Amino acid sequence: MSDAIAKTPEGKLSDAAIRRRMLTEFWFYFSQNKGAVVGLVVFILMVIIALTATLIAPHDPTMQYRDALLLPPVWQEGGRAEFLLGTDPVGRDMLSRLIYGSQYSLFIGIVVVSIALVGGIVIGLIAGFFGGWIDMVIMRVMDIILAFPSLLLALVLVAILGPGLTNAMIAIAIVYQPHFARLTRAAVMGEQKRDYVSAARVAGAGNLRLMFRTILPNCLAPLIVQATLSFSSAVLDAAALGFLGMGAQPPAAEWGTMLAEAREFIQRAWWVVTFPGLAILISVLAINLMGDGLRDALDPKLKRS
């Protein structure tokens, strides 16, 4: 992207103007993809729901209404207006639990991606920048982590660390981290031989400055796309761990945990199973749609074609 800016005919541009132009260009390509815009809107909505959960949820998500066990949604016979989407087997309001569940999913996504991204970038930068045996050792370790099916390794890590949301997030982050390390390494190795890096080196920039200020900003595009994809996978995997009883523990209103608790009622109460899964599907789908759009907007190869 920096090349494109350098070639603009109008003499000098201020930094802010360049940034604005880049954003405009980005938005132009992103908004070409209708699905991506829909995904973005749903995602923003989800963020708003998560942030305002205490205000918009009609009930406390852990409050058990003993007179309202397994009530169907309001439009079905037997439903009550105060419980729009019905109640679960111990009388908790489904809608409120779903609303609070969005907090968990967003939180999980943000934490997992942050840990995996930072860890992967540092490891990948070191491997790509120094090369040689350091690179060899690091990349072999990454290969080993990738040799395990991700969910299985996460499960075993949780078995070591103990079940719970925090440990589940750490486990998933460890499992995702090699993808970022590989991408960063590949990008760094590509960028390192370019003239601007040599120029910075000749100008006396130290290794740390070269790694983080000179090279890293030019490797960000694939990392951003990978981060989006990992965000959605993290939401899925955390829900899967919750479903298997290894993630967030009851009574947490985490969607996967809710599904696990609802399993035995699938023949009697369709709503306790349907809604949490639908919430997972919609949020993961929205993030994946966004990811597709980001890839279109950030990948220069696709732009030209």
Add this chain to the structure above:
Amino acid sequence: MFRFILSKLLYLIPTFLGITIIAFSFPRLLAGDPVLLMAGERGVTPERHAELSAQLGFDRSLPVQYLEFLGRLLHGDFGNSLVTKKPVLTEFLALFPATLELGFVAIVIATLIGVPVGVLAAIKRGSWFDQISMTSALVGFSMPIFWWGLLLIIFFSGFLGWTPVSGRISLMYYFPNVTGFMLIDSLLSGQKGAFASALSHLILPSVVLATIPLAVIARQTRSAMLEVMGEDYVRTARAKGMPQRRVIGVHALRNAMIPVITTIGLQIGVLMAGAILTETIFSWPGIGKWMIDSISRRDYPVVQSGLLLTAAMVMIVNLLVDLTYGLINPRIRNK
């Protein structure tokens, strides 16, 4: 070709050693005394503790322990389950065909549907078929399969009553275990209805397990086809006046298949992770359910060796994919 295979095999050795180190570390990383954990929940007397400790080798230094661990592995000794007391390898081999059958049928479903859909979507780029199939593919790709499995059970088993909810075959059939694959064994047994029963048990789990690979394969096939169809040789073939069917079938499809085969191979890891969830939902007696049960039963030797065997299996399948890849594409073989 021989050198290609040899280099790939040599490349696997450090990865395999790494996997054994992870499996070796597992019981030693658990909080608490590994001997007590290995001995189970009832606890042991101090004498028995020392005896077990010596027997399991925990009284020696870590490098020595690791070498002994490797030595046992090379002799095919993967330890015994704490719960059933049987050798872990025996259990693994007994359950593995169930997972293999499920995974194989799933990948066949995913490929047989995914590749044609991807090809057609690429040929009819921008059409309603392209849009609908690619939207469905993205939905499939985003699917929490444990929920998808429950929905299918509600609909097909609960509402329609068409398929059974769990297991591999109805209990009324019994026949010798020849291949370990229920579909084949039931046919071999010659019992009326056995095959139908096995198939009806297999269909929902394999559809659930196929969902994500199907979506990935369809998307990958479409983009590989689009890329190939823009190549010069396809344009030349068209310019020569070759019929569309031949251009696509011979020139485009064959070249587009190379990345698609890699994608199909890469789904093995995805399948293994999916098998854990699918087998849990459908009570399918395979490796995935065995692992998750062992984790919750704290049967650590099983978790340790199961982890090792699963990773080794994924690694071998990936090697086979790499080799196939080299077979189809000489450019890779001779690099």
